[in-house]
Amino acid sequence: MRAAGPGFAAGLRTAPGWARLDGLSRLGLIAAMLVLFCISGGMLWLVGYNYDGLAGSAATKIHPSTYLIVLAFCWSLIASGDPVSRSIHLASARPATLLMLVVTIAVIVVTILRGGAGIGGMVDTYVASCLLVFLLADADDETMATLTMLLHVVMTLNALLALAEFVTQIRLFPYRFDGIAFETDTRSAALHGHPLANAMITACYLMALISGA
Numbered sequence: 001m002r003a004a005g006p007g008f009a010a011g012l013r014t015a016p017g018w019a020r021l022d023g024l025s026r027l028g029l030i031a032a033m034l035v036l037f038c039i040s041g042g043m044l045w046l047v048g049y050n051y052d053g054l055a056g057s058a059a060t061k062i063h064p065s066t067y068l069i070v071l072a073f074c075w076s077l078i079a080s081g082d083p084v085s086r087s088i089h090l091a092s093a094r095p096a097t098l099l100m101l102v103v104t105i106a107v108i109v110v111t112i113l114r115g116g117a118g119i120g121g122m123v124d125t126y127v128a129s130c131l132l133v134f135l136l137a138d139a140d141d142e143t144m145a146t147l148t149m150l151l152h153v154v155m156t157l158n159a160l161l162a163l164a165e166f167v168t169q170i171r172l173f174p175y176r177f178d179g180i181a182f183e184t185d186t187r188s189a190a191l192h193g194h195p196l197a198n199a200m201i202t203a204c205y206l207m208a209l210i211s212g213a
């Protein structure tokens with residue numbers, strides 16, 4: 001067998017620290033995923049957080065999972081020891097995501113200058129998604145396996161809870177708008193809150209399974 005030369009050793013060299021997620025960033029990523037898929041607006045209302053509604057603070061129109069994603073991403077930059085190199089690395093690895101983030105920030109700025117509404121929706125929908133993609137870009141196999149397992153567990157529990165609500169006609173966390181539950185809507189709310197949100201998330205999950213993602 002041919003002896004391994006310097007080139008072979010270089011090929012096995014691990015990625016620099018700024019191109020890897022530290023332990024706290026991985027925990028933040030996992031926590032954000034659980035909050036995103038498990039905590040609905042109906043649950044948040046029970047603790048005084050008016051997410052699905054017009055009243056209340058503007059800060060409550062942003063989902064807690066988004067705050068976790070932002071914190072995890074910012075911490076990953078700081079913990080890397082070289083935020084500039086890490087930022088360049090992420091921009092090179094996910095250029096389309098960077099473009100979407102820049103466009104989103106520009107739209108948010110224009111909306112604020114024009115006195116428009118719906119900033120929270122844009123932050124939840126686009127900013128959180130972009131930062132999540134950046135975090136996942138450097139997630140190792142163990143972290144991805146953990147996220148996959150937890151997603152299967154959460155979606156299974158959500159389906160079982162939805163079936164239980166359908167049979168008993170009792171919704172544990174009904175969809176609420178400014179705290180008012182839609183009692184005439186007998187569709188299951190489960191963990192994801194609104195029935196249409198359940199349908200959309202479940203459809204995306206099934207398409208991911210079918211595609212082997």
